[in-house]
Amino acid sequence: MGADAAHRLGYTGEGTKIAIIDSGFDPDNPILQASSAVYYKVRPDPEIPGRYFWDVGEVAKTDPHGTSCAIIAADVAPEAELYLITFEPGSSLVGWLMAMDFATYQLGVDAISCSIGFMSPTCHADGTGPLNSAVSSIFRGTDTIMFLAAGNSASGTGTEMFYGGKFSDSDGDFAHDFTTDAVDAWDRNGLRFYGEEGDPFVIVLEWDDWDSALGKVDLDLILSYDEYEYKVGASQARQFERQGTPTEFLWGTLPYTGYYSLSVEDQAAKWHNQSVCSVSFHINLRNERGLGFIEHHMAGGSVSELATNRDVVTVGAVSLQNSTQEPYSSRGPTSDGRPKPELSGPAGVTGTVYPVYHGTSAAAPYVASAFAVLKTALPELSGAEVYQHLVDTARCSNDEYGNRICVVDLEAAIATIEENQ
Secondary structure, X not given: OOHHHHHHOOOOOOOOEEEEEOOOOOOOOHHHHHHOOEEEEEEEOOOOOOOEEEEEOOOOOOOHHHHHHHHHHHHHOOOOXXXXXXXXXXXXXXXXXXXXXXXXXXXXXXXXXXXXOOXXXXXXXXXXXXXXXXXXXXXXXXXXXXXXXXXXXXXXXXXXXXXXXXXXOOOOOOEOOOOOOOOOHHHHOOEEEEEOOOOEEEEEEEEOOOOOOOEOOOEEXXXXXXXXXXXXXXXXXXXXXXXXXXXXEEEEEOOOOEEEXXXXXXXXXXXXXXXXXXXXXXXXXXXXXXXXXEOOOOOEOOOOOHHHOOOOEEXXXXXXXXXXXXXXOOEOOOOOOOOOOOEEEEEOEOOOOOOOEOOHHHHHHHHHHHHHHHHHHOOOOOHHHHHHHHHHOOEXXXXXXXXXEEEOOHHHHHHHHHHHO
């Protein structure tokens, strides 16, 4: 990424502040001890909504994920002030928002890096809704830049997958057609994957009906075991003409080893005499042991919901060997047509707690700390101006979905500064 070239010229992040927000860190890690990192645990006030406290020197838990992110930041920007922030277990999205607020307003950091995500939808992956409004309001009018991992759902391998489409029912059975050229209805209406007995899984179905005061669309999520065409799970909450979110959730452990099929059914049409909908919907599937086979998965549009926010910098992952986009790295366009991510950094790196650290989780702290290094070289500029210089000097190309893949190049960014001095 060119950080070593910046270091040789004396640009090491001195005078800047970086916050890493994660689920946990290891304060006993020798690299973090040498970095003089400061730990904070943010916890909400149980009596007054919106107010929070912070405990200095505490972490919510010990976790290799956050530790590895912090090690990367300490390596790229060794002279930056490093703040490692966790939030109280159980506070979920509220705790996450409070941690961002704390980093921005109490610590006044230049950059926040966050590589954790949440599977509960709050919009149709278009950057809208109350959660995205809350995120945007934190950063509006400040000089803090938020760098958020894009997610790892693009390839259909690993532990995550994504599918997005518009509900279509060519044969009138009220079930979505994942493919139109299958003779057999089971194949036509099923999204198939392979799993093993005992695999922990989470499946989320979300559709574009967030603006309705009462639900106009009612989709259900069905999980079946292929060998016996046997339904092993379903999420069938009623949304039609009721208040609630346009979502369905399935979670648990797989009961058998073999192939499973997911199907999506239009219950409003089936039971309430409504026309079959053509609503846009998303499926996210996570199998903690990994997906050996998945069909119909999609790369385009797989960027995580939180990373669709207009006021955060979404970070994708590229190969350490040739700077090409990693197949798993989630990407746009968002549901409202915007390209994502804005910047990309390396993954598949060594030197952290993991033998090899893959994922956009690794890329986000690389880009955030590169921003801090560049801010050392451009102390007179605002955060937005430094960020724009990072974009302008990145190595960019286009992917097949219309996204601009811009790989951070600190050496080029610093070189243009040296040339103009």
